[in-house]
Every structure is written in C-alpha cells, then in structure tokens.
Amino acid sequence: MRRTLMLLAMSGGVLGAVGASMGHPVPSPRAAPVAAADTTFSPATLALGDSIFHGRAAGGMCFTCHGPAAKGTPGLAPDLTDAQWLHGDGSYAFIVKTVTNGVPKPIQAMAPMPPKGGAKLTPDQVAAVAAFVYSLRNAR
Ligand code: HEC
Structure with a gap:
C-alpha cells in the first residue's frame, strides 16, 4: 500500500x-x-539516510560524488548543504524526485547523476536518504 x-x-x-x-x-x-509534504523524520530514518549517503547501507554512493560532508566536489557534484539549488526549490519532494530520477543533464558537473546515484534503492531507501539530505539544511 x-x-x-x-x-x-x-x-x-x-x-x-x-x-x-x-x-x-x-x-x-x-x-x-504526496506524503513527501511531511518533513518530520524519525531519528531512525535520518540514521538510515546517513548510512545510505555514506555507502554503509544499500550500496549508496552519494558521498563518492557529493563528498563525505555533502559539500560537493567541483566538476563532479554540487554542495547539498548550502542554500543554492541548481535543479529545484530544495523541498523534500524535490529532493526525492531528483534522487529517484538522477540528473540526466547537469548544469555545472561534467557527467550526469544516475538515477538513485547508481545504487538500487527502494522507494523507502530513497525517502530516507532524501530526508538525510533535507536535514542537512533544515533540521538544525
Ligand atoms: C556519479 C556522481 C553522483 C552520485 C553518485 C550522486 N550524485 Fe547527486 N548529483 C550529481 C550531479 C552531476 C548532479 C547535478 C549537478 C549539476 O547540475 O551540475 C547532482 C545533483 C543532486 C541533487 C540536486 C542538487 C541541486 O543543486 O539541485 C541532489 C539533491 C542530489 N544530487 C542528491 C544525491 C544523493 C542523495 C545521492 C545518493 C543517493 C547522489 N546525489 C548521488 C552527481 C552524483
């Protein structure tokens, strides 16, 4: 369901x-x-998202391009902790969509972001890693 x-x-x-x-x-x-409108996340969800981002769960590879601190790698992938978004409004729904689909046409980077960053993530895992990314800026 x-x-x-x-x-x-x-x-x-x-x-x-x-x-x-x-x-x-x-x-x-x-x-x-859009359940995505709810941006209150449990510590367990954020911890799972952190693990996926850093390659400790579900084969996540986000950190290889976006960097271990998600601050970006010039030419490879943008900073996910600042207020500037290249492809949308920085909302949770936007992040879920971007992680799901990847970025076929990058603006600054030399190569695309593959869907789910190249990992096989379930919708729940996408939701968790998106929650983690969202929290980098919003849950302080
Ligand atoms: C192969 C390198 C690579 C991997 C792995 C990768 N990304 Fe990306 N990501 C990119 C590129 C390239 C862009 C678009 C940059 C551009 O347009 O110049 C991007 C964009 C994004 C954006 C939108 C940023 C913005 O400013 O609009 C988000 C959010 C994001 N990635 C999250 C993730 C997450 C979460 C993961 C892991 C599941 C991940 N990425 C894995 C390369 C990567």
Whole structure:
C-alpha cells in the first residue's frame, strides 16, 4: 500500500510531465497524494539516510560524488548543504524526485547523476536518504 502511494506520487510528477508534453490534460502534480509534504523524520530514518549517503547501507554512493560532508566536489557534484539549488526549490519532494530520477543533464558537473546515484534503492531507501539530505539544511 505504501509502495503504491509512493508510485502514485511519483507518476503524478513524472508521467504528468510526459503527458503535458504530449498535449494531454494532466491533473496538477499538487493533486497527487504526496506524503513527501511531511518533513518530520524519525531519528531512525535520518540514521538510515546517513548510512545510505555514506555507502554503509544499500550500496549508496552519494558521498563518492557529493563528498563525505555533502559539500560537493567541483566538476563532479554540487554542495547539498548550502542554500543554492541548481535543479529545484530544495523541498523534500524535490529532493526525492531528483534522487529517484538522477540528473540526466547537469548544469555545472561534467557527467550526469544516475538515477538513485547508481545504487538500487527502494522507494523507502530513497525517502530516507532524501530526508538525510533535507536535514542537512533544515533540521538544525
Ligand atoms: C556519479 C556522481 C553522483 C552520485 C553518485 C550522486 N550524485 Fe547527486 N548529483 C550529481 C550531479 C552531476 C548532479 C547535478 C549537478 C549539476 O547540475 O551540475 C547532482 C545533483 C543532486 C541533487 C540536486 C542538487 C541541486 O543543486 O539541485 C541532489 C539533491 C542530489 N544530487 C542528491 C544525491 C544523493 C542523495 C545521492 C545518493 C543517493 C547522489 N546525489 C548521488 C552527481 C552524483
């Protein structure tokens, strides 16, 4: 059930964009059931996200490009701890979407970010690592 909701939320954005480009009427992405709007995360979720980010769980590889402190690596991947976002508004929903899809067309980096950073992450694991990234700036 949870998984279905996640998929529904994602298809609202991804398929919605595809549908729009094909000229079909699409419901506003905001109409999708986005559990992502809730940005209160348990310590366990944040700890799991930390582990995934640093390659200690689920084969996460974020740190290899974004750096162990998530401060970015010039030419490779941007700082995730500052107020500047290249691809969106820095919201939790934006981070979940970006981690899920990767960044096929980077703005500053020389190479794309693969979906899920190249790891096989479940939607729950994506949610956890996104929560960790979100918390770097927002949960102080
Ligand atoms: C292969 C290198 C690589 C890996 C691994 C990687 N990223 Fe990225 N990431 C990038 C690149 C490249 C961009 C886009 C930079 C640009 O546009 O110049 C990016 C962008 C992002 C953004 C959006 C930043 C912004 O300013 O809009 C987020 C959030 C992000 N990554 C999170 C993650 C997370 C979480 C992981 C691990 C699951 C991860 N990344 C793994 C290379 C990587």
